[in-house]
Amino acid sequence: MEKVGAFYMMISxxxxxxxxxxxxxxxxxxxxxxxxxxxxxxxxxGFSLAFSAEAPSNIGFTKEINGISFYVEGNDIWFFEDTETCLSYNDEMKEIQISFKETMAIN
Incomplete structure (x- = not known):
């Protein structure tokens, strides 16, 4: 879990x-x-997680995996607040599966 501003978030x-x-x-x-x-x-x-191949302008969070930098812009951090966002591959559907795990804020 990584502290981002006043809250924690994690992307796996x-x-x-x-x-x-x-x-x-x-x-x-x-x-x-x-x-x-x-x-x-x-x-x-009313909101879902989307992905786009674009250069960052105001990074709020970043994580590098296999040479790809996955990032969240500073104004989008609210969506990930106190959450572990898990991305996995569904072999049967042949697509990305997204799940969210709410976390307790660590003080």
């Missing part, structure tokens, strides 16, 4: 998920993770 990405990102985002070494309004959402009602 398993090896199969990391390979999926490597294949899907070829020739890009940065992947932005951000909340996208779509009417659904497991963690924040």
């Amino acid at each position: 990405i398993d090896e199969k998920a990391a390979m999926w990102f490597t294949n899907e985002f070829q020739n890009n070494n940065t992947v932005r993770m951000f909340p996208q309004y779509d009417g659904f959402g497991e963690k924040n009602k």
